[in-house]
Amino acid sequence: MKRTLIRLLPTVTLIAFAAACSHHHDLRTHMAQDNFGVQMARMNLWREALFRFQRAVEINPQDAMARNNLAVAFEANGDFERARKEYLEALKLDRSNQYIQKNYSRFVEFLSRNRKRQQRDVKTASSASSSAAVGVSSQVPPSQLPAPPLATEPVKPPVAPNSNPPSDLPQPQPPAPQKPPAGGAR
Numbered sequence: 001m002k003r004t005l006i007r008l009l010p011t012v013t014l015i016a017f018a019a020a021c022s023h024h025h026d027l028r029t030h031m032a033q034d035n036f037g038v039q040m041a042r043m044n045l046w047r048e049a050l051f052r053f054q055r056a057v058e059i060n061p062q063d064a065m066a067r068n069n070l071a072v073a074f075e076a077n078g079d080f081e082r083a084r085k086e087y088l089e090a091l092k093l094d095r096s097n098q099y100i101q102k103n104y105s106r107f108v109e110f111l112s113r114n115r116k117r118q119q120r121d122v123k124t125a126s127s128a129s130s131s132a133a134v135g136v137s138s139q140v141p142p143s144q145l146p147a148p149p150l151a152t153e154p155v156k157p158p159v160a161p162n163s164n165p166p167s168d169l170p171q172p173q174p175p176a177p178q179k180p181p182a183g184g185a186r
Contacts, residue, residue: 064094
């Protein structure tokens with residue numbers, strides 16, 4: 001019995017090795033590369049995912065979803081210009097794909113917000129540096145502040161906290177007067 005197992009061990013090892021090699025052969029298809037890239041992206045291994053999606057597009061440049069995935073990977077790696085190009089190419093290949101459309105709209109919205117934030121930060125930094133360089137205080141006198149926009153309804157003045165507590169809450173009671181101790185202090 002032991003001899004049979006010992007003789008079968010090399011055969012079993014060879015079969016296992018062949019199965020592993022056949023899996024490697026599978027990575028030559030664009031779908032295998034794309035699926036592997038998706039697995040890497042789910043594990044936040046974006047550089048590996050980017051590599052796999054690039055391979056999928058090299059194998060089949062007409063696959064719109066592979067291009068979409070490549071665009072997402074470029075976006076995750078911070079290469080926004082290449083992401084934009086891949087999104088547009090994916091949309092060119094499959095205009096009706098709502099998944100690609102959603103990803104592209106989300107990307108455009110992200111870029112728009114990011115640009116506005118950068119412009120605001122640049123303005124804030126430049127005004128802070130110019131006032132610091134001149135020695136000017138960053139506070140503007142109230143007379144030079146722009147008037148607030150007119151409201152369509154009268155603006156109610158702010159209410160001080162706890163000035164008018166809601167009636168359904170228990171009202172605090174003043175402490176009861178304490179009686180002096182029976183023996184009293186003399």
